[in-house]
Amino acid sequence: MSELFERHRARLDKAIDACEKRYSWTAFTESPSSKVHGKDIPAAARVAFDALLGEPFDIDMPATIGSVGEEVSPFTEAPLGITYPRVDVDTLFEAAKRAQASWCLQSTEERVGLCLEMLDRLARPESLFLNAHTTVHTAGQSFIMAFAGCGANALDRGLEALAYAYRAMQDVPETAHWERRFGATAETHLEKRYRLIPRGTSVVITCATFPQWNGYPAIFASLSTGNPVIVKPHPRTTLPVALFVRTMREVLAEYGHDPNLVTMAADTRDDPVTIELLHHPDTAIIDFTGGPQFGQWIEENCTNALVYTETAGCNSVVIESTDDFSGMCDAIAHSLCQASAQMCTSVQNIFIPRSGIDTGAGHLTLDEVCDGLVASVDKLIAEPRKAAFLCGTLVDENIYKTIDTLTVAGAESGHVLRESTPYEHPEFENARTATPLMLRVEAADKDLYGKEHFGPISFVIASDDADHALKRATEDVRDHGAITSHVYSADEQFLERAEHAYHMAGASLACNLVGMPINFAAAYSDYHVTGLNPAGNACLTDLAFVTNRFRIVQTKFRTAATTG
């Protein structure tokens, strides 16, 4: 039995139990508080981060033929000046293939044990703090979001995928005894051995905003089942990926395995390697997180490999009524602000009956509901320190253009409820910031709201009534996808209709959430992405996410016990 597996077994067992019962649990530390970590580790991580700037990233990568690097901090607008190995794709795949040869002969426990050790290393405070700094200055998140969301929360999703992979592999026994009589012949006794064989090289394409949250599940699902992994980071957010790839390679090498089981193919926006990776004849598995258009292209064109996508959709809220108007407004406003609505769970389209809604405090007109939502947003970001904490920055400077274009278009079709302006960041004067743009439009303005607008852009959509709102919102799920959907209603019958309508459209639903960050998707509990609508074809994480990453071969032979 693998030493590392034994060392981390309790954590794995707990994760398996959590997946089964789906309660709230984290294996890792979400808080960056100095009460937890002291002051030395955070300070050292800050120094370690500064030391990375302007230098070639210290990572040994096979097939290196040059260097690339074009990251710019969304907080300082200054280039990070860090370069990464540029690789020759064919040579990289050869290295991956060589690494697979011995890896796939290891026991399940050995492979899973190594993955558990990687998670443990990545979860050490010094790693979490450095990971957070790298995420801040690439993905543009606030430090607290980068620390928890791209730290513990992402590691939990990785552990969750590993737990599922382990269970799927455990489902296949190692041996069996089989005996029967065929017709008049003597009893036949067979021994059978079953062995798990990986699919082959796994290409994981991570996104600019949350490379760890989607990357870890894909990497651990593939690696634990025997497949070598090539990670293709987004050119804007390569540093956090380089950091975790380096840690994974270190763990592999330390325990005598080929570090080329995990490699990275960094590129630039002008000269991407993505298509070359996707279409490489050795590519057997593709995990993609990113835009819906490219995701769909992969689903339709990469028939050479298993394809798992998580993209984005038109996440909606349908408001029918509420017992807690201010709680509801605060909850929705939080989603519009958090990480500048660049999360795959951020709300975009808010459907409200034109005649307004009933609340615990009486009927409110549509205008009054809009006022409430805007007021909640204004309140959340009134203080620059809180705005910075909640919104972070824009990962992509092009979002400003989208905001400008939609401000004009929104004013033409409907009107601007709230203009987007930069907020003043208390720490970084050049920070690329934007507060939520909120537009009020009609249900007929589908051209405007009927697709994902990446960034802090939302629509209040005046609908004929609540059922019309529901109809329109679920049509959007079918046409454009959804990762999260919300309904607010004090009417049990409407909630039932809403649940049915969203479920039949292939979407999950959250009802009347208040008093918590509604964008939050919980590892071990929330099945993330249904796979039933255009926002992705795979779920993080369920059995289907892992069961096909390996296959089963067997050997059968007669035993001495057989009488001839």
Added chain:
Amino acid sequence: MSELFERHRARLDKAIDACEKRYSWTAFTESPSSKVHGKDIPAAARVAFDALLGEPFDIDMPATIGSVGEEVSPFTEAPLGITYPRVDVDTLFEAAKRAQASWCLQSTEERVGLCLEMLDRLARPESLFLNAHTTVHTAGQSFIMAFAGCGANALDRGLEALAYAYRAMQDVPETAHWERRFGATAETHLEKRYRLIPRGTSVVITCATFPQWNGYPAIFASLSTGNPVIVKPHPRTTLPVALFVRTMREVLAEYGHDPNLVTMAADTRDDPVTIELLHHPDTAIIDFTGGPQFGQWIEENCTNALVYTETAGCNSVVIESTDDFSGMCDAIAHSLCQASAQMCTSVQNIFIPRSGIDTGAGHLTLDEVCDGLVASVDKLIAEPRKAAFLCGTLVDENIYKTIDTLTVAGAESGHVLRESTPYEHPEFENARTATPLMLRVEAADKDLYGKEHFGPISFVIASDDADHALKRATEDVRDHGAITSHVYSADEQFLERAEHAYHMAGASLACNLVGMPINFAAAYSDYHVTGLNPAGNACLTDLAFVTNRFRIVQTKFRTAATTG
């Protein structure tokens, strides 16, 4: 809890246990012996079969726009004269979609219970006997093979798939309680409900030879997970499919469900509906059994759906040495004869060292080994009654052309070890029979043996030595696929090398099998098709075969217990 589920629960539980431990078990009756069934039921089934001939098949099918039917008995060469509804594809899909709407709202136990009841009906003696007659006079199997192989053995594979589907669905809990504190807020309590949603309409394409064996697993995997199923039978072998589809529809209707959950789209070879079914926008799942070329086309072109294929490959035997020469020759000969080598597990390519092999009774030259194999074949089919029992008939009259062509080509490249001639069927004078054609060629003659030749055609391939044989055989696995592979060797080290080589090529291996029908693939024990080589992308049956046929949606909501 579903009444039917409770009634059949013990059988399901036993199947789940058998899948887990992979011992030998059957839930059904393999023997057609009158000692088991008496004489009345077999006689009545015979009468029932005769009554089918020359009539429109009595089945109510939605979207009927005419009739089709072109089956010819391989035993009598006479048309069966049976016609089946020809359907309008769009209208059929609409009916399937309507049926799904209520089916997917049923509990898992209700759906699985219905499937268990279908299996039970199909396993009744009157069904098994009638099923066997229909299989004999379409697929061309001998009665004994049709009774067991297309009866109990196929039902076992269906039950096996159902067991996996049930376990996969059971893996998702119905509800969960979730609570945590976000920062300084009060504790949040959420209740979560998880619901399984089917992918959508499932198209199952069955083959001419064993429509039940591959059809049942696909149908029960899809149907139990909520998907309506459209079965597209091969035009040569529509009758057995029509029979089981009718039984399934009867069970559904009897228990108040929409019979259009299982429908059939019969066609003709000149006017096939297959492509229209595959590319229909509602098609969400495709199960295909048939030729490798079309299977590959589906894998590459049907990106609109999940695709599960089982096709065929160049099944090989590598002979290095043996302790039991006559046992080995008999075992291989049995594979060359059984069902006229029209099984997906039939052996085609027999690699033997040019210098011969060591046996328990001393060294034998290659010629002597060839003689032994031919003698075993001759012995097995010497008596017409035994030949009929073992070989049955050819499902496709075109196989005669292949035999003729290869006899000429084989004589040019190497030589003919054994000519194929019809054997005289003791019961049917027009029976379409052929004994095994055996050719001896060189390893270099890959043009000849390096692809599947459907029918009783095999090659003894002279190789430089046993390791060369292994190399060539496993290259064929990679290039052309394999469903079964055999090695005979008394050398433990060679067996180890063979196991490694076949496994790394993505094939399972049987070692030194004698005294049993080596084509036999056991439900609950043998993972059939690895999915790692061109002979198919899916395994019958494992978790991967079922986990993606449904998806998971959820609803979360705050509970009263929540303190705000």
